[in-house]
Amino acid sequence: MTVIKNNTSILINLLNVYLVFLVIGVLNDIFTLKLLNNFKEGIFPDYVDNFDNYTAIFSIVFFILVIAVLIVAGVWLYRSHKRLRDWEVKDLKFSDGSCVWWYFIPFMNLFKPYQAMRETWFASQSPMNWKLSSSPLLLKVWWGSWIISNIVSNIYSKLSFHEEQSNSLDGLMFLTNISMVSGILDICATILFLKVVKKVNQMQLEYSSNLDYPLKVFSNN
Numbered sequence: 001m002t003v004i005k006n007n008t009s010i011l012i013n014l015l016n017v018y019l020v021f022l023v024i025g026v027l028n029d030i031f032t033l034k035l036l037n038n039f040k041e042g043i044f045p046d047y048v049d050n051f052d053n054y055t056a057i058f059s060i061v062f063f064i065l066v067i068a069v070l071i072v073a074g075v076w077l078y079r080s081h082k083r084l085r086d087w088e089v090k091d092l093k094f095s096d097g098s099c100v101w102w103y104f105i106p107f108m109n110l111f112k113p114y115q116a117m118r119e120t121w122f123a124s125q126s127p128m129n130w131k132l133s134s135s136p137l138l139l140k141v142w143w144g145s146w147i148i149s150n151i152v153s154n155i156y157s158k159l160s161f162h163e164e165q166s167n168s169l170d171g172l173m174f175l176t177n178i179s180m181v182s183g184i185l186d187i188c189a190t191i192l193f194l195k196v197v198k199k200v201n202q203m204q205l206e207y208s209s210n211l212d213y214p215l216k217v218f219s220n221n
Contacts (some may be wrong), residue, residue: 004079007079008076008197008198009199011076012197015193016070018065019190020172021061022187022190024187025179025183028055029176029177029179029183030180031051033173036176045188066087066214068074077116078099081101081120084120084124084127087207092123093115099113099116119132121135121196121199124200124207138192138196142192145188145192146192149186152178152181159174
C-alpha cells in the first residue's frame with residue numbers, strides 16, 4: 001500500500017485564515033455603506049482615497065488566498081478519496097479526480113460534488129463494510145449553504161458589472177448589501193466545510209490507527 005500524505009492541517013489553517021478575511025470583508029462592506037451614506041449627504045471624508053487603496057490591496061491578497069484554498073482543498077478531496085482506494089475499499093463509484101473536477105462542471109456541480117463527498121464520508125466511516133444511507137445533517141446543511149452562497153455570489157458578480165456602468169449611489173449601496181450577504185453566507189459555508197474536513201479526517205485517522213502505517217494526526221505533509 002502507498003502512504004497517502006495527509007494535508008488536513010494545511011487546509012484547516014488556510015480555511016481559518018480565509019474565515020478571517022471573510023469577516024474583514026464583511027466589515028469592509030459595512031464601512032463602505034457608511035461612506036456611501038456620507039456621499040449621499042454631501043460629506044466626503046479625507047480618508048476616502050486611503051480606503052480605496054486599502055480595499056484594492058485587500059482584494060489582491062484575498063484573490064491569492066482564494067486560489068490557495070481552492071488548490072489545497074482540491075488536494076485534500078483527492079487524497080481523502082484516493083486513501084480509500086488504497087485501502088482497497090469496495091464499490092466506490094467516483095474516481096479520485098472526479099471528487100475535484102465535478103466542482104467545475106456547470107449544472108453537474110450542483111449535486112455531483114455532494115454525492116462524491118457522501119461516498120468519501122460513508123466509506124471513511126466504515127471502510128471495509130460501508131454503504132450509503134441517509135446523509136448526516138452536517139453534510140446536508142454544508143452543501144445547502146454552499147449552493148446558496150454560490151448563487152448569491154453569482155448574482156453579485158452579474159449585478160456589479162451593470163452597476164459599474166451606471167455608477168449610481170443607490171445602486172452601489174444595493175450592491176454592497178448583496179456583497180455583505182454573500183460574505184456572511186460564505187462564512188457559514190466555510191465553517192461547515194471545516195467541520196466536514198475535520199470529521200472525515202477523524203474517521204480516517206481512527207481506521208488507519210489499526211494499520212501498519214497509521215496516518216499522522218493532522219500531518220503537515
